[in-house]
């Protein structure tokens with residue numbers, strides 16, 4: 326854990342969040358780019374809180390997992406097309422599904438160190454508009470042709486092109502080192518931890534039920550900015566029951582005995598974007614803005630999933646939070662029972678359940694399910710990879726504020742590459 330040191334640093338407040346409703350891929354946002362979605366989420370924040378002036382926001386930090394080469398600095402391009410002042414510096418980061426949370430941490434560090442009074446963090450991802458690459462062999466031929474000094478040299482290089490070179494390089498939802506998809510990795514972990522189908526379906530149904538209830542009571546009124554005809558997450562199925570979920574056919578882990586993971590207890594491929602406004606207390610006070618919560622600690626960890634998953638072990642691809650959270654809590658001198666709310670990103674129901682089991686195995690108390698993902702999570706909202714961390718920070722801060730009074734919330738996000746990013750939000 327890296328607690329933000331008390332003496333020489335300032336408290337970092339979470340002031341507000343804004344996101345577009347998340348959409349199932351190839352649906353209503355099929356023609357929207359990362360930049361368009363991120364701009365809509367950013368503008369939602371800027372316009373609601375009057376942040377248009379020069380120097381009003383210190384910087385914008387954001388990222389995307391699936392990024393086009395034209396978006397070489399997606400964050401800066403987004404600022405230039407948004408209501409935020411063009412003099413606002415911006416940069417990209419990427420830590421797979423931990424991107425949105427890591428962007429929040431990067432922004433928070435600068436505020437804590439007094440380098441800026443405020444910053445916006447966020448993320449966007451579209452699986453609909455995924456960047457197709459040119460086949461590597463074709464790319465090399467094209468580069469050779471570009472380097473050629475004569476027309477003849479160019480023609481000679483281009484003559485090497487074969488029909489097979491025209492096959493595009495399509496990004497796969499798979500780990501480069503194993504070739505396995507995220508779902509296949511999660512299926513190995515589910516088996517290693519003995520996660521049942523019933524428990525996964527129950528978690529998925531709860532996620533939909535709680536997200537629906539949160540929309541119903543107006544919780545997302547200030548958080549969700551309508552976009553392209555959607556005003557709430559398209560994946561949400563308020564009536565999704567355990568019985569319906571139990572009827573779905575397994576889609577991952579089919580080569581092993583009794584596969585348990587389905588389209589209902591896995592996140593769908595999703596398009597969306599989310600942003601969070603962070604600031605020092607002085608900055609917020611000067612503008613009459615009430616902090617929702619404070620970011621008080623964070624941690625990151627990584628596991629050797631290549632060895633772990635190949636051996637069918639417990640340290641699976643998405644299990645790094647099993648190390649990050651106990652480490653963060655130990656350094657903070659807290660137990661899991663000290664948290665009023667716990668937010669675990671639901672990449673797959675099985676990964677949430679394996680994480681809970683791993684925390685207990687490492688000596689943490691069981692998580693009270695009444696405190697877990699109380700406004701639903703990724704199984705119901707969907708999961709636009711880089712947006713998820715920012716969605717969770719804004720949701721948890723809003724939930725703590727909604728409760729009123731002092732409170733503490735924990736965030737746990739698993740990420741591809743065997744990584745995990747975690748954080749603590751508090752209200753005093």
Ligand SMILES: CC(=O)CC(=O)SCCNC(=O)CCNC(=O)[C@H](O)C(C)(C)COP(=O)(O)OP(=O)(O)OC[C@H]1O[C@@H](n2cnc3c(N)ncnc32)[C@H](O)[C@@H]1OP(=O)(O)O
Nearest residue numbers: 421422507508565569588589591592593594672739740741
């Ligand atoms: C990336 C990181 O760093 C870390 C991470 O987060 S890892 C996670 C990354 N994300 C992923 O890997 C995405 C995984 N998901 C997928 O690949 C796909 O969504 C999937 C293969 C699981 C399913 O794809 P699909 O078959 O197109 O799903 P879809 O057609 O929507 O649903 C299949 C059926 O289930 C039904 N269904 C889905 N959810 C349901 C629910 N909650 N209740 C009832 N029925 C449901 C659908 O209605 C559909 O039924 P029909 O066939 O009768 O129409």
